[in-house]
Each structure stands twice: as structure tokens, then as C-alpha cells.
Amino acid sequence: MASNPFAHIVTQCSGPPSASDYAIDRALRMIVKGAAAVILLLVAYIIFELGRQALPAMLNFGPGFLIGTEWNVQDQVFGILPEIWGTLYSSLLALFLGGLFGVAIAIFLTQDFLDHRLSNVFRTIVEMLAAIPSVVYGLWGIYVLIPLIRPAAEWLHDSFGWLPLFGTDLAGPGMAPAALVLAVMILPTVAAISVDAFRRVPYKVKEAAYGMGTTRWEAILKVMLPTASSGILAALVLGFGRALGETMALAMLIGNSNQISLSLFAPANTLASLLASSFPEAGPVEVQALMFAALALLAITLIVNVVGLWVMKAATRKFEGKA
Amino acid sequence: MNATAEAGLIESTLLERNRNMDTNRETQMDTDRDDHQSRTSTPDSITAAAAWHVDPQQTVMDCRLNKIFYGDFLAVRDSLVPIEKNKITGFIGPSGCGKSTVLRSLNRMNDLIPVFRFEGTVTYHGQDIYDKSIDPVLVRRYIGMVFQQPNPFSMSIYDNVAFGLRLNRFKGDMNERVEKALRSAALWNEVKDKLKNSGLSLSGGQQQRLCIARAVATEPDVLLMDEPCSALDPIATRQVEELMLELKENYTVALVTHNMQQATRVADTTAFFSVDISEGGRTGYLVEMGDTQQIFADPREKLTREYIAGEFS
Amino acid sequence: MTRVASEALLEQDLASMKPLQGSLLEGRSLKSRIYTGITWGLAILASLPLFSVLYMLIAKGGARINWETLTALPPAAFEFGGGIGPAIVGTAIMVGIGSAISIPIGILAAIYLAEVAPHSKLAETARFLAKVLTGFPSILAGVFVYAVLVVSMKTYSAWAGGIALAVLMLPTIILTAEETLKQVPQKMKDAAYGMGCTRAQVVAAVTLPTGLPGVITGVLLAVAGAAGESAPLLFTALFSTYYVNGLEGLGQPTASLSILIYNFSGMPYDNQIELAWAASLVLVLIILVFNILARVLGRQKF
Numbered sequence: 001m002a003s004n005p006f007a008h009i010v011t012q013c014s015g016p017p018s019a020s021d022y023a024i025d026r027a028l029r030m031i032v033k034g035a036a037a038v039i040l041l042l043v044a045y046i047i048f049e050l051g052r053q054a055l056p057a058m059l060n061f062g063p064g065f066l067i068g069t070e071w072n073v074q075d076q077v078f079g080i081l082p083e084i085w086g087t088l089y090s091s092l093l094a095l096f097l098g099g100l101f102g103v104a105i106a107i108f109l110t111q112d113f114l115d116h117r118l119s120n121v122f123r124t125i126v127e128m129l130a131a132i133p134s135v136v137y138g139l140w141g142i143y144v145l146i147p148l149i150r151p152a153a154e155w156l157h158d159s160f161g162w163l164p165l166f167g168t169d170l171a172g173p174g175m176a177p178a179a180l181v182l183a184v185m186i187l188p189t190v191a192a193i194s195v196d197a198f199r200r201v202p203y204k205v206k207e208a209a210y211g212m213g214t215t216r217w218e219a220i221l222k223v224m225l226p227t228a229s230s231g232i233l234a235a236l237v238l239g240f241g242r243a244l245g246e247t248m249a250l251a252m253l254i255g256n257s258n259q260i261s262l263s264l265f266a267p268a269n270t271l272a273s274l275l276a277s278s279f280p281e282a283g284p285v286e287v288q289a290l291m292f293a294a295l296a297l298l299a300i301t302l303i304v305n306v307v308g309l310w311v312m313k314a315a316t317r318k319f320e321g322k323a
Numbered sequence: 324m325n326a327t328a329e330a331g332l333i334e335s336t337l338l339e340r341n342r343n344m345d346t347n348r349e350t351q352m353d354t355d356r357d358d359h360q361s362r363t364s365t366p367d368s369i370t371a372a373a374a375w376h377v378d379p380q381q382t383v384m385d386c387r388l389n390k391i392f393y394g395d396f397l398a399v400r401d402s403l404v405p406i407e408k409n410k411i412t413g414f415i416g417p418s419g420c421g422k423s424t425v426l427r428s429l430n431r432m433n434d435l436i437p438v439f440r441f442e443g444t445v446t447y448h449g450q451d452i453y454d455k456s457i458d459p460v461l462v463r464r465y466i467g468m469v470f471q472q473p474n475p476f477s478m479s480i481y482d483n484v485a486f487g488l489r490l491n492r493f494k495g496d497m498n499e500r501v502e503k504a505l506r507s508a509a510l511w512n513e514v515k516d517k518l519k520n521s522g523l524s525l526s527g528g529q530q531q532r533l534c535i536a537r538a539v540a541t542e543p544d545v546l547l548m549d550e551p552c553s554a555l556d557p558i559a560t561r562q563v564e565e566l567m568l569e570l571k572e573n574y575t576v577a578l579v580t581h582n583m584q585q586a587t588r589v590a591d592t593t594a595f596f597s598v599d600i601s602e603g604g605r606t607g608y609l610v611e612m613g614d615t616q617q618i619f620a621d622p623r624e625k626l627t628r629e630y631i632a633g634e635f636s
Numbered sequence: 637m638t639r640v641a642s643e644a645l646l647e648q649d650l651a652s653m654k655p656l657q658g659s660l661l662e663g664r665s666l667k668s669r670i671y672t673g674i675t676w677g678l679a680i681l682a683s684l685p686l687f688s689v690l691y692m693l694i695a696k697g698g699a700r701i702n703w704e705t706l707t708a709l710p711p712a713a714f715e716f717g718g719g720i721g722p723a724i725v726g727t728a729i730m731v732g733i734g735s736a737i738s739i740p741i742g743i744l745a746a747i748y749l750a751e752v753a754p755h756s757k758l759a760e761t762a763r764f765l766a767k768v769l770t771g772f773p774s775i776l777a778g779v780f781v782y783a784v785l786v787v788s789m790k791t792y793s794a795w796a797g798g799i800a801l802a803v804l805m806l807p808t809i810i811l812t813a814e815e816t817l818k819q820v821p822q823k824m825k826d827a828a829y830g831m832g833c834t835r836a837q838v839v840a841a842v843t844l845p846t847g848l849p850g851v852i853t854g855v856l857l858a859v860a861g862a863a864g865e866s867a868p869l870l871f872t873a874l875f876s877t878y879y880v881n882g883l884e885g886l887g888q889p890t891a892s893l894s895i896l897i898y899n900f901s902g903m904p905y906d907n908q909i910e911l912a913w914a915a916s917l918v919l920v921l922i923i924l925v926f927n928i929l930a931r932v933l934g935r936q937k938f
Contacts, residue, residue, distance in 0.1 A: 005450045005457065006465050013493045013500075013541050014464045017834055025834035032752050035744035036762045039810065042803065043765045046780045053783045104678040113675065125683045131923050132689055133864030135897040136916045140689050142901055143696075143909070184685045217668045238771060245773025247867035248894070252901060272775045272867070279782070279871045294779045305771035309764070435829060437755055464832035474823040477846050486841070487831045534827065541831070 050298055053291035060285075065292055071258045071274075073282075078289035080296060085260045086268035087300070090175060090250065091243035093264075094182035098243070099236050101183070102190025106232075109191075110198040111220055130188035138252030141181045142173075146253070149176060153265050170265035173255035179264070181249045190239040193312070197231020198224060200319045230315035237308035245301045247272040271297040383408045383545055383575045384429060384466075389443035391424055393436065398424045402609035404594055406545065411567060411576045413590030413615065415583060417630065420596040421607025422579045423471075426547050429577060430466035431459035447545075464491065467543035471550040473530035475522030475537070480505075480514050483522040483533055487541035500540060507569065508536035509562050528559025535566060545575045553581065564589050583631065586615060593618040595627045697917030700910045706918070710877045710896065716907055720915045722879045726794065726891040727919070729880055730873060731862050733798025734805050739855055742809030746851070749810070750817035751825075751843050752835060763814070769807035775867035777803040782871050794880060794890035797873025801865060805858040812854025817847040853934035860926035864919060866894030875899060893919045 004016040017025075057065065061078055068079015105126060109119050153170035160166045170176065205227055209219040225232075255267020256277050271293050279290055379385075384406040391399040399421035406412050406429070414422040424433065431452060433439040444451045452462045467487075475483050484501045493500065501518075505511040510532040514525070522533055531551060538546060548567070552560040567589050570576055580586050586593050594612040598605050611624045622628045704719050711718030749759045781800040786792055820843050828838040844851075874889040875896070881888075893915045900912040 004461065006448060006461065009448055009465060009544055013488060013491045013495075014543050014832075015491050016461050016464060017458075017832070017837075018492065021834055021837065025836040028747075028836035028839065029752055032744045032748035033758065035741045036748040036758055038741050039745060039762045039765050039769070039806065040758070042806070043769065045784075046776070046803075049780055049783050050776070101678055101682045104675055105682055108675050108679045113672065122679060122683070125686055127927070128924075129682075129686050131860065131864070131920075131927055132686070133866065133894060133916075133919060133923065135866045135894045135901070136689065136693075136864075136920060139897055139901045139912055139916055140685075140692060144688055144692060184682075187682060215664050215668045217671045218664070221671075241771040245771070245775070247773065247775040248898060252898065272773055275775050275779060276867060276870055279779070280874070291779070291783070294776055297773060298776055301771060301773050301776075302768065305768050308771070309767050430830070432826065432830060435826070460832050460834050462832075463830055468830035470823060470826060470830070472823050474821070474827040476824060476827065476842060486828075490831060490833060490837065537827075538831070 047298070050291060050295045054288070054295040057288035057292035061289065061292065065289070066296065069258070069260065071278075073286055076285050078286070078292075080271065080274070080293050082258045082260050083269050083271045083274045083293065084296070084300075086175075086254065087244055087270040087272070087297070090179050090182055090254065090268070090270055091240055093175070093179035094186055094243045095236060095240045097180070097183035098186040098239060099190055102187045102235065102239065103194050103232055105187070105191045106194030106198055106235075107220060107224075109195055111216070111224065126188050126191050129184060130192075134185065134246065134248040135252070137181050137185060138249040141177050141249060141253040145180060146170075146172060146177050149180070157265060164262040165264055167263040168261065168266040171267070173253050174265045174267050175254065175261075176264040178250050178254040178268075181253055182243050182246055185246060185249065186239040186242045189242050190235045193235035193238060194228070194232050197228040197235065197315060200231060200316070201227045202319065230311060230318060234308055234312035234315050237304060237311055241301055241304040241308055244304060245272055245297065247276050251276040271300075377405045377407055381407045383447065384577075385444075385446040386425075386429060387443045387445070388425060388428065388441075390440075391421070391428060391433075391442070392438075392440040394438040397604055397606045399428075399596075399607045400599075402596070402607075404609060404612065406575060406577050407592060408575050409571055409573075410591040411571050411578055411589050413586040413593045414577065414579045414596060415581075415586050415593060416596035416607070416610075417598060418581065419605055419607070420598045422594075422596045423549050424607070425596070426549050426577060426579045427468075429545075429547055430463050430468055432463070432468060434459045464541075465543055466545045466547060467538040467541070469531075469535050469538050469546065469548045469551045471553050473527055473534050473554060475525070475530050475533050477521060477523055479519050480522050480525070480533060481518040484536050484540050486537060491541055493541075504536040504540035505533075507539055507566065508532040509566055510536055528555045528562070531555055531559065532563065532566070535563065539570065539574070542573070545577065546570065548576060548578045550579050550581055552585065560585070583619075587619055590615045595622075595624075595630065597626050597630070693913065693917040693920055696910065696913035697915075700914040701917065705911065705914050709879075710891070710900075710911070711907060712877075713903070713905065713908075718907070718911065720893065720896055720911055720918065722876060722891040723893045723896040723915060724918060725880055726797075726873070726876070727863055727893045727922075729886070730794050730797040730801055730869065730890065730892060731859060733794065733886075734801030734862050735855075735859055737799065737802035738805035738809055738858070742806050742855075742858075743813050743851060745810045746813030746817055747839055747843070749814045751839055754818075762810075766807040766810045769803075770811065772804070772807075773867075774804055774865055775870070777801075778868035778870055778872050781868070786872060789887070791887065792872060792874035792889040794873055794886040794888070797869045797890060797892065800868035800872045801862040804865060804868060805862050808858040808861065809854055812857065813847075813851045816850025816854065817843055819850070820846045849933050853930045856926045856930035856933070860923045860930070863922050863926070864894060866892070866898055869895055870898075893922075 006016075057078070061068070065079055066084070067081050068077070069081050070077045070079050072078070105122065108114070109122060114122065150170055153176060156166045157169050201224055205223060206219060209223040214222065250270050251273035254269060254273055256269050256273060257267035258269055259266065261268065274293055275290055275297070278286065282290055382405045386402075386404040386406065388399055388402045388404065390397060402425065404412075404425065414426060416422050427433045428441060429445060433441070441453055443453070445453055447462070447466070450457070476486065478486075481501055484504050485497055488497060488500055502511060505514060510529060513529060514520075514533075522530065525533060531554065535551070552563050555563065564585065567576055567578065578590060591614070592612065593615040595610045595618060596607050597610045598607055611618065611622060611627045613623075618627065619631055622631060704717060706719060706724065707721040708717065708719030709722060710720065745762060749763055753759050777800045780803065781796050785796045785799060789796070824842050824846060825838055828842045833841065869892050873892060873895070876889045876891045880886065880890055897912045897915050897919070900908040900915070903909065
């Protein structure tokens with residue numbers, strides 16, 4: 001630091017910051033900047049490393065990897081179309097259910113259906129749903145959910161077996177229990193972001209609706225829901241992103257079967273559960289293939305999450321009058 | 324690596340400095356042109372300010388505020404504001420006239436606002452505090468500030484007052500200095516038995532006096548007070564005003580007030596700012612400055628007269 | 637509260653107007669009632685899984701909770717008895733490693749984002765990437781650390797598991813800490829700057845102490861989340877049937893509650909399945925304790 005140009009001013013105790021004060025200040029700025037840079041380096045390193053590891057498989061199997069349907073370690077033939085299908089199918093099913101329930105709960109919590117205490121109870125329930133670990137849901141799925149839905153699945157298959165949706169029997173693990181658990185797991189995400197979306201709707205909008213003589217539900221469906229729609233869309237997209245990457249519960253419930261089926265009761269597989277179940281015992285070539293699969297999963301979730309964040313930003317701006 | 328690290332090390336200081344370098348350069352180039360422009364556009368402002376002459380020996384701060392910007396918004400222009408030693412200089416004017424902006428420019432508090440840009444000079448003891456070699460932190464060590472809203476730290480009353488002393492590595496008797504500061508803020512009797520309580524536990528008026536005690540504990544050279552009484556009731560206001568009158572024995576005070584009576588009660592010198600909305604913006608500028616008595620009894624400018632008449636009638 | 641009351645009044649009014657308004661309003665309020673009923677139904681239905689899970693944890697897991705279960709080594713396939721001791725310790729150690737790495741970096745990065753240069757390019761980018769990383773599939777953290785560490789160290793280890801957890805904890809800590817540090821009132825910071833504090837002094841004297849409760853809340857939530865993670869541990873820490881053996885043990889495969897649950901859930905032996913439930917109960921209790929602590933601390937507002 002330059003010498004103190006105010007040194008000649010006579011004061012009781014004001015003085016310049018000491019050299020060590022300045023040194024600490026500079027050090028802190030440098031350290032916190034470094035810490036912020038860590039997240040950039042981390043993301044770059046993750047993408048670089050997964051790309052590097054997947055490169056041999058990319059050269060080896062080419063784009064055919066993405067549309068191949070076979071995963072055969074013996075013949076070293078690898079393709080992940082069934083996993084891409086299973087990932088998207090299970091996530092879409094979960095999104096449909098979890099989205100419906102999540103938005104309903106958000107309406108329930110924000111549109112004055114409950115007094116203060118009851119709404120706290122439901123809020124706690126939703127938060128606890130989010131706190132239960134994935135493996136515990138998996139365990140619950142195996143020993144509670146699958147036995148529970150099997151009779152219904154049998155009946156549906158027997159009565160409506162001609163529909164592709166119910167085309168197979170539920171032998172045990174399968175798409176339906178996996179999607180159900182996945183729905184429970186993304187429900188808190190959808191609910192929480194939707195609650196925020198409803199909260200952002202200015203009170204005067206609601207007042208205006210009531211002022212026009214609407215009933216509560218007309219106000220909700222015709223005014224609140226459309227006004228909060230972009231925030232809810234963000235909730236759904238981010239919930240979808242969660243579902244795509246969810247691993248353990250699916251690895252335990254989906255059956256890890258390498259096939260493409262529309263049937264809700266057929267076993268299937270997802271990218272994440274393929275990684276979970278195959279990685280520990282994989283040989284070198286299979287690991288390369290799995291790295292390629294991991295890169296595909298990274299690409300899909302990154303795109304979905306970036307879109308979700310982008311929608312959310314647009315939704316937040318809407319009420320700040322910047323858009 | 325070394326170079327980047329070093330660049331990172333002083334990134335934000337550098338930013339500030341670059342900004343100031345630019346400003347300085349612009350200022351030097353602009354000075355002449357500026358004067359012409361301002362004379363033609365608002366003949367009364369600069370001449371009025373120039374009409375207020377003070378003995379340079381008695382001036383602590385000589386503020387030449389050519390332009391103060393927030394982003395593209397020109398907040399204040401063309402104002403010459405001398406601050407005299409051991410006097411209270413009051414800033415008055417309608418809301419939005421930039422009087423708080425001017426005050427906050429005097430110890431570089433505005434540097435914390437990223438879009439803030441200053442053109443001009445603030446000469447303090449012969450040194451321009453906006454010079455690129457000057458660290459704003461250093462300026463604030465000598466020029467203290469009391470804010471509009473009471474803002475004690477969430478720590479004990481004692482620690483609030485001792486904060487600045489510790490910051491300046493005060494070596495003497497801390498208890499004595501804390502007591503002295505609290506006494507001079509007329510707060511000692513109310514808090515002497517609960518110095519360990521949180522500063523936030525006090526009432527609004529007490530909090531503001533605590534903030535004043537905190538500001539005077541280090542005995543800064545100049546004290547800037549930004550509407551210090553706006554959150555206070557009449558009794559607390561009177562206490563703070565009495566305090567200001569005592570403070571000027573040892574300090575120089577610059578006071579922004581929205582209360583004209585307050586200015587007449589405490590200020591020795593008064594600066595009247597107004598808003599120029601002629602060019603579509605809302606730019607504040609100094610209309611007239613002088614002895615408080617003269618400003619209120621016999622203002623030179625029509626604007627001042629109208630404003631004062633409006634306020635008092 | 638008053639809003640609820642006024643709406644109730646409004647509905648009563650509407651109800652009392654029925655005879656005047658005739659069928660139009662009748663149809664509308666019937667529809668309203670059906671929708672309300674459906675909403676209640678959906679909310680209750682959505683709560684059922686939680687109660688079912690909790691019931692199973694207490695009924696199945698609670699029955700098996702005893703000293704042996706909490707401390708003994710996991711049983712081999714046909715063995716009876718045994719416990720989850722190494723898994724509890726392993727989870728604690730790996731969450732500890734993850735915390736030791738992610739908490740300091742996360743809080744420091746949050747200081748940069750909230751206080752030092754909130755609008756800089758670096759801060760904008762870091763904030764965005766942290767948000768993206770919160771939606772990052774946890775298994776990919778495992779794959780990444782496997783590729784970087786397990787391959788080069790040639791062994792699964794507690795280190796690798798802990799680092800994988802750190803990758804997942806970091807964004808949560810950064811974002812929650814930034815959020816609370818930003819809420820520290822500007823006027824308090826102004827007071828410190830006005831006294832001639834350097835930025836570091838403002839952070840140390842005002843920003844951090846004032847925002848601390850919120851920062852701790854975020855940290856506790858991140859810890860709770862990490863404790864429940866299993867996918868990132870699958871092929872970084874793997875599993876072990878023994879206790880972590882000293883510092884050197886950290887360089888070897890390490891047990892964790894979540895992987896124990898995963899491994900035992902698929903075994904055709906009642907003993908193992910009971911232990912999986914017991915481990916689930918312990919895991920959920922640990923997570924709940926951290927969640928409750930986070931809530932209690934989060935309630936302290938400045």
C-alpha cells in the first residue's frame with residue numbers, strides 16, 4: 001500500500017488499516033475467488049474426465065452405441081437404446097404422476113384450503129418424503145409396493161392384456177413399481193418449486209379474480225394456474241431432471257432387463273441403474289462402454305436441467321417486470 | 324500462473340481504480356467544456372455556489388462534484404460544496420435532489436454500489452480522496468458516517484462501541500473510551516448496566532444513539548450524518564441534535580436533513596440542493612449555499628426562497 | 637388467517653344467495669366441492685407412502701434394533717445374528733470426509749458469490765453451475781471419482797467415497813450459504829464499511845456471524861442428504877464387512893449403511909433383510925436428526 005497521505009491529520013485513534021489487515025483482505029479475496037472457481041473447474045473436470053474415459057468406446061462403437069439394443073459382455077456388443085428408452089419412459093410416467101400430485105399439493109398448500117397448523121403438517125410430510133433415502137424407497141418398493149400392486153397388475157393384465165400398456169404380467173420388479181416410487185421421489189421437488197411459483201403470483205391478481213365474482217376453483221384454474229404456469233413448468237422440467245438421474249430405487253425395482261416394452265409390468269432398465277448394476281463387476285471394455293453410457297446420461301440430464309433453470313429464470317422475471 | 328494469481332488478487336480494487344482513473348482523465352478533459360455547458364444551461368447553479376467563499380484555511384473538505392452517475396443515470400451535477408472545520412454543514416432540499424448521494428460521496432461509501440461513477444474531486448486536507456492512489460477504506464477511517472436507519476451490529480452494546488477501536492488497534496483504556504463515547508451520545512445512563520446486552524435489543528432512538536457512539540468512539544476527523552433523526556421520535560431527535568451541537572466542538576459534521584427546522588436549529592452553514600427535471604432526468608445540483616441564517620432569512624436564489632416559503636408556510 | 641376467514645364468508649354468502657341465483661351457482665359450487673374433494677384425496681394419497689415407509693421402518697427395523705445389531709459385523713450368507721456396526725461407522729467417516737472438503741470450499745465460494753463480487757462473470761457462472769450440479773445424477777459423481785481416483789489408487793476406499801459425497805454436497809452448501817449471506821441486511825454491512833473496514837473485516841465481523849445460523853442450516857441439510865446417498869458410494873467405497881481399521885483403513889473398501897441396505901435387500905435370507913430394515917431405520921433417524929437440527933437453527937432469524 002502507498003503511504004498514508006492523511007498521516008498528518010491529528011486524530012485520537014483513526015489510522016490506516018495495518019499491513020496485515022491489507023494482507024488478510026487480499027488473501028481472503030484470493031481464497032474465496034479460488035473457492036468459487038472450484039465449481040467451474042469441477043464441472044469442467046467432470047465433463048473432461050467422462051469424455052476422456054468414454055472416448056475409446058465412442059471410437060469403438062460409434063453412434064451405433066446409442067441405438068444398439070444388445071448388451072452382451074461375451075461378444076462385446078454394447079448398445080443403450082433400451083436404457084435410454086427405460087430412462088425416458090420411467091421418468092415420463094413418474095413425471096405424469098408426481099407432477100399431478102405435486103401441483104395438486106402446491107395448490108392445496110397455497111390456496112387457503114388449510115389452516116396454519118394443518119398446512120404445516122402437510123409441508124412437513126412433503127419435506128420428509130424428500131428426506132427418505134433412495135435405497136430405503138427401493139427396499140420399501142420390493143417388500144411393500146410390489147406385493148401391493150401385484151393383484152391389481154394381474155387383474156389389469158387379465159382384463160386388458162390386449163392393450164400394450166398391460167401386455168405382460170408383473171413377475172416382480174418392473175416398470176410400474178419403479179415409476180411409482182420415482183413419482184413419490186420427485187413429488188417434493190415439483191411441489192416445492194410449484195409452491196414458490198404460486199407464492200410469486202401477486203395477491204392483487206387473486207383479488208381481481210374474486211372481484212369478478214369467480215368461485216375459489218374458478219380463480220385457481222382460470223387465474224392462478226395460468227399465471228403460475230411458467231413456474232410450474234420449471235418445476236416439472238426440474239422434477240423430470242431429478243427422475244432421469246435417480247439410481248438406487250430404480251436399480252432395485254426396475255428389473256434390470258435389457259428390453260424395450262410399452263408394458264407397465266415388464267422389467268426394463270435405465271442408464272443410471274445400468275451403471276449401478278454393471279459397473280462393479282465390469283471388465284475393461286465394458287467399463288469403456290459404461291463410461292459412454294454415463295456420458296449420455298450426463299448429456300441428457302444437463303440439457304434438461306439447463307432448460308429447467310432457464311424456464312425458472314424466465315418465470316421469476318415475469319413478476320419482476322423485466323421480461 | 325503468477326500473473327493470473329496477482330490479477331485475481333486485486334481484481335476488485337483494480338476495478339475501482341480503473342474506474343477512477345477513467346473518471347480522473349475524463350474530468351481533466353471535461354473541466355473546461357463542463358463549465359461552459361453548465362453556465363449556459365443553468366446559469367444560476369455554478370455562480371451561486373461560487374458566490375459562497377470560505378477561507379481555505381477553515382475548509383476541511385473541498386468538494387467539487389462535477390458529475391455523479393448511477394449507471395446512465397446522472398444523479399448530481401455541478402456542485403461546489405466546501406465543508407468547514409468545527410462547523411455543522413446542513414444539506415437540505417426536496418427528496419430526490421441527491422443530497423444523500425452527495426454525502427455518501429464524501430467518504431466513498433458509494434464505491435460499494437457497482438454502477439456508481441464519480442467525476443470531480445473531493446479534496447480532504449489537500450488530498451483528493453478520489454485519486455487513484457487512495458484506498459477508499461482509508462478514507463472511511465477518517466471520515467465516519469451515521470446512517471439514516473439505525474444499524475447496530477448484532478453484538479453487545481459494548482462491542483458495538485468498541486468495534487472501531489479494535490479495528491484501529493486502539494491500545495489505551497478501552498472501557499474508558501467506550502464510556503466516553505456512550506456519554507457523548509447521551510446513552511450512557513440508559514445502558515451502563517446492560518453493556519453486555521445485544522445492541523439490537525435497544526429501542527430505535529437508543530439504537531441510533533448507539534450508532535453515533537460507535538461512530539464517535541474512534542474520534543474521526545469528519546462525521547457525515549445522513550438524516551440521522553428520520554427514524555426517531557421528537558424526544559430522541561432533540562437528544563441527537565444536542566449531541567451534534569456538542570460534537571462540533573471537536574469534529575466537523577456534515578448533516579443531511581429533510582427537516583428544515585432541524586437545519587435552522589443545528590446547522591451553521593446550509594447547502595440547498597434542488598432537482599433539475601428539464602432534460603428528462605432527475606438530476607440534483609447545488610442551488611445555493613451560505614450561512615444558515617442568510618439562507619433562511621434572505622436567500623439569494625428564487626428557487627431557495629420558494630422552497631423555504633413552501634416548507635414554512 | 638384473515639384471508640381464509642374472508643373466503644369462508646364469501647362462500648357462505650354465495651351459498652345463501654343460492655335461491656336467488658338458481659342453478660348457475662349451484663352447479664359452480666358443486667363443481668367446487670368435487671375439485672376440493674379431489675385435492676384432499678390427492679394430498680392424502682401422496683402422504684400414504686411416507687406413513688407406509690415409516691410404519692415398515694418401525695415395525696420391521698425397530699424390532700431388530702439392539703446392541704448387537706448396532707455394533708456387530710454383518711453376517712455372511714447363512715449366518716444368523718450379526719449387525720451393521722461397520723456400516724454406521726463407515727457412513728459417519730465418509731460423510732465426515734465429504735463435509736471436511738465441501739463445507740470450507742462451499743462457504744468460501746458463497747462469500748465470493750454473496751459479498752466479494754456478486755455480479756462478476758465468475759460469480760454468475762459459478763452460481764449457474766452450482767444450480768445445474770444440484771440436478772446432477774448422484775451416480776455420475778461415483779463414476780467421475782471412480783475414473784479419477786479408484787483407477788489411479790487401484791483400490792476402492794473411504795477417501796474416494798468421501799470425495800464423491802463432497803462433489804454432491806458442494807452445490808447445496810454454496811447455494812444455501814449464498815442465499816443466507818445475501819440476506820444479511822445491507823445497512824449492517826454499510827455500518828462496517830462506513831467505519832473503514834476492509835472487505836475481509838466486514839465478512840469476518842458482520843456478514844459471517846450474522847448469517848451463520850442460516851449457513852449452518854444449509855450445511856446440516858447437505859450432511860443429511862449425503863448420509864442417505866448410495867449411488868456415489870457403489871463403486872468408490874464399495875463395501876466391507878469389517879470396521880475401518882485406523883488411518884490406513886481409509887484407503888480400503890469401506891462399508892456404509894446405504895450400500896448395506898442395497899446389498900442385503902436382494903438377498904434371499906430373512907436375517908439380512910431384517911438387518912436392511914434396521915439399517916434403514918438407523919439411516920432415516922440420522923437424517924431426521926440433522927433435518928430437525930437444521931430447522932431449529934434455521935428458525936433463528938436476525
